[in-house]
Amino acid sequence: MITSGIINELVADLIKVEAEIENPLNTSSNPFFHSKYAPLNEILAMVRPLLAKHNITVTQNVGGSEGKVSVSTILMHKSGQYIESEPLTLELAEKTNPQKAGSAITYLRRYSLTAILGVFSEDDDDGNVAAHGSMKPKAEKPKPTMDKEMLTAPPQEKKPFVRRPA
Numbered sequence: 025m026i027t028s029g030i031i032n033e034l035v036a037d038l039i040k041v042e043a044e045i046e047n048p049l050n051t052s053s054n055p056f057f058h059s060k061y062a063p064l065n066e067i068l069a070m071v072r073p074l075l076a077k078h079n080i081t082v083t084q085n086v087g088g089s090e091g092k093v094s095v096s097t098i099l100m101h102k103s104g105q106y107i108e109s110e111p112l113t114l115e116l117a118e119k120t121n122p123q124k125a126g127s128a129i130t131y132l133r134r135y136s137l138t139a140i141l142g143v144f145s146e147d148d149d150d151g152n153v154a155a156h157g158s159m160k161p162k163a164e165k166p167k168p169t170m171d172k173e174m175l176t177a178p179p180q181e182k183k184p185f186v187r188r189p190a
Contacts, residue, residue: 025107025108025109025110026107026108026110027105027106027107027108028104028105028106028107029105030105031101031105031106031107032105033101033103033105034080034099034101034103034105034106034107037078037079037080037101038078038080038099040078041071041074041075041077041078041080041141042142044074045070045071045074045141045142045143046070046143047062047143047144048062048066048067048070048138048143061134062134063134064130064133064134064137067134067137067138067143068137071137071141071143075099079101079102079103080099080100080101080102081099081100082097082098082099082100082137083097083098083100084096084097084098084133084136084137085097085098086129086133087111088125091115091116091119092113092114092115092116093113093114093116093125093128093129093132094111094112094113094114094132095111095112095129095132095133095136096108096109096110096111096112096136097109097133097136097137097139097140099140099141107140109136109139109140112132112135112136112139113132114128114131114132116128
């Protein structure tokens with residue numbers, strides 16, 4: 025996190041924003057993960073008036089190189105104080121596809137903005153995507169069941185373990 029030094033006025037107004045801000049509604053669907061999320065335009069429509077009311081504006085810088093895109097978010101106060109997030113970066117799977125780059129930038133802007141403001145908009149996947157690459161939970165091992173045969177079968181004789189020389 026980069027700051028302009030002392031940020032007491034910015035922090036005082038951010039506390040006021042935090043008291044009024046709500047988590048955005050998940051109104052869009054991700055067909056790949058079958059999850060819902062709040063689109064960037066709705067997040068911006070919700071936070072911009074609150075930030076402006078408390079003398080704060082937001083800007084997002086986009087960068088990229090060697091098949092990667094990055095976004096950093098800056099909250100600037102009328103006093104000149106500011107907080108800038110570290111760049112959030114994604115590697116592009118298709119480095120020459122501008123539509124996919126634009127989609128990645130929108131994704132990064134949404135996450136960078138909600139992170140710096142402390143709001144949460146995604147369905148909670150309990151870390152499954154990050155840990156396992158999928159929204160699907162790990163398959164549980166089937167639990168053994170006892171049937172009538174197991175209950176009535178005579179116990180089997182156990183043979184002692186014998187270590188054989190190598």
